[in-house]
Amino acid sequence: MPTFLHTADWQMGRSYSRFDTEDGAALVEARFEGIETLAKLANEHRCDAVLVAGDVFDAQTVSDRTIRRVFNATKGFTGPWVMLPGNHDAALAESVWTRARRLGAVPENVHLALEPGVILLEAQGLAILCAPLTQRHTYGDLTEPFNQYETPEGLVRVGLAHGSVQGLLSEDIDATNPIAPDRAEVSRLDYLALGDWHGTKQVNERTWYSGTHEAERFRNNDAGNALVVNISRPGVKPEVTRLETSRYQWHQWRETLAVEFDLEQLLERLDALPESSVVDLRLDGAITLSGEEKLTKALSIAEAKFRSIRCDRSGLQLEPTEDDIAGLQADGYVGQVIDELRHQQQGEQSERARDALAILAGLLKSRGQEVSQ
CATH class of the missing domain: 3.60.21.10 (Metallo-dependent phosphatases)
Structure with missing residues (x-):
């Protein structure tokens, strides 16, 4: 035979x-x-x-x-x-x-x-x-x-x-x-x-x-x-x-985030993948500042866990909630800058505005933590 x-x-x-x-x-x-x-x-x-x-x-x-x-x-x-x-x-x-x-x-x-x-x-x-x-x-x-x-x-x-x-x-x-x-x-x-x-x-x-x-x-x-x-x-x-026979598993995800539960589900699925994964992730929709922080931390952990992970967040807008803004204590001129960056995410410079807003939020949060210490 x-x-x-x-x-x-x-x-x-x-x-x-x-x-x-x-x-x-x-x-x-x-x-x-x-x-x-x-x-x-x-x-x-x-x-x-x-x-x-x-x-x-x-x-x-x-x-x-x-x-x-x-x-x-x-x-x-x-x-x-x-x-x-x-x-x-x-x-x-x-x-x-x-x-x-x-x-x-x-x-x-x-x-x-x-x-x-x-x-x-x-x-x-x-x-x-x-x-x-x-x-x-x-x-x-x-x-x-x-x-x-x-x-x-x-x-x-x-x-x-x-x-x-x-x-x-x-x-x-x-x-x-x-x-x-x-x-x-x-x-x-x-x-x-x-x-x-x-x-x-x-x-x-x-x-x-x-x-x-x-x-x-x-x-x-x-x-x-x-x-x-x-x-x-x-x-x-x-x-x-x-x-x-394959050693590595390739995953390509295209996800739209609308509510906090969408992000939670995404992070659960990501965490469940084996270490042998090669991941290509593209996100669009909207995310809060606290959600952005969770996502950034999860991607950092995934970079060390997986064979490779790439995440395109250019289509994902940052939409801070009132609690996010209050937590940043961004009043006066800084508050105006945040409002302007939120508005610019709708235009041709959306990706730059999003990145700038994320950086500014990170700096404000770090400053707040230093003050509290």
Whole structure:
């Protein structure tokens, strides 16, 4: 009974320039550790092979060190790996793959599917029908030749491809590199292993996107998994098991604060997140000065707890209550400044006015605390 692990979209060599240096480096390292996790899972589930459905590398120009590290990370699983070029690492005449071979970095048990055709893993009971991208974008279905590929009787036929299933993902990803939705049926495939979606998605009972092994963007598409596929014999429906592989969890929240309870709920949800979280938070609406103080403290704690948290408060207006103003003891000219800053939050300089109001409130509160001492 052939069993294999289906993974894709590793995007090795990608950078995280939008993050702080420390956080970006940790996210990069997690991707390498993720390959080691895949090797470990392949052993634990007694897989006969690991199939990588494209975009092993993020670009043709990744460093030699990245190339070597990728293949070094596969050593935990000594069975066969089959790696397919995708749109980011297409099998050009001169590519990251040809460079890997020149470096002598490719282990003997790693099969590079650089040309269309069939890779036979007879000892494992598998025939892998490969549709590599030989350029970044195509407008014809590269899996169509699967119809004509003959494979030895008794071997499970598995297609390996990278692209967009027609009529399914067109609203979310490019229409290039199309794949017919009935390819598994038409080409007599027992399973079609796909990459390019970055999330786990079932197309039909024999066609799946595995998604990337380590989440890397703020998209709610069930990223950070691998699939273990069991097929007892040719023609039998595959048994597909989804395994979580991602070290970090990515959360993107867009919240509107209107009343104090909204803030309380937000802070409770934030506190409940695990330390492995990468959080992108954008707030709008209104908040009181006391609420602003609570929020600032919570974000400070979260910065030390999570892998990364970013909070855009440019759309969040400060609306001090009468109690807030009374607590600041801001009479006379200072009181007039506060009123003016509150008014300016409605105009083009709203973000600056908000920041100035928060700073002024903080200074007044600190002064009040010093006086009371």
